[in-house]
Amino acid sequence: MSTLARRPASSLLPDLWEMFDATWPFGTRHPMHIEDFVEEGAYVVRAELPGLDAAKDIDVSATDGTLTITAQREETKKEQHRSEFRYGSFTRTVSLPSGADTSKISAEYKKGILEVRVPIAAPPEEHKVQIDVQQD
Template sequence: MAFRDLIPWSRQENRLPGPVSAERERESQPHPLLSLHRDVNRLFDDMLRGFGMPAFGGFDRGLSWPHVELAETDKEIRVTAELPGLDETDVELTVEDGALTLRGEKHAEVEDKDRGYSERSYGSFERRIGLPQGIDRDKVTANFKNGVLTVLLPRTEAANENVRRIPVNGKAA
């Protein structure tokens, strides 16, 4: 079997006109093992994505770091981010254009020549979190303790006035 036989799209794109023999019909069908291989890869990609691991199909490492939690009440929005190995001086926070931006840089503690193997990641990061209307930008506070950053974004009074609670009935209309 040639390598080109493993590529399912090459046979379908280069289809020749004319009568179809049984052999050509068989060649035009995707190989069942290729379909199984694709499905297993998709299964593992979906499973590992939940653990923050890179997918087999592509490397999405760092796209969702730092990991955050969002909590919302009528008075404020609380954003908590895990930033292990960082100090408050390594992190920059901004609120602009309807988004909270966390950016910073994690530096390596040892030089590359001293490191034999490492699964730790270093470098710059930036995470933007969209915010609803009605955040009081002047009263935003941040606290950093034990590698956990907590940002409190208070709502303005006007933001609470525009909220309408809708009752949910158990009966069908």
């Protein structure tokens, strides 16, 4: 069990643990956690985005072989409080696999999880090329 220690709201020094927990260029931590996998002919990306209004706060787009998920969480200011929530704008971009059909992307938001499905076209069958042999 963990206990949150309260600190004065007017603290001049930032919480050092928050600094180490933040996203760093060389770190692996990100405020938007995702997972991806291939299932039933589709590339699936799932993102944890609890407490958001999918119609207003989340945007999904695809261009140039990438899928981008952007979310915005607004902070409500309160007197003397502690919050470990992440606020602001969060963006994750992933490369789409070859054969991804971006014209048929679908997205569903349920219980704080955004699931994006990108159909993957079957790889084209091998085409044998006939070689013409020229006689001198």
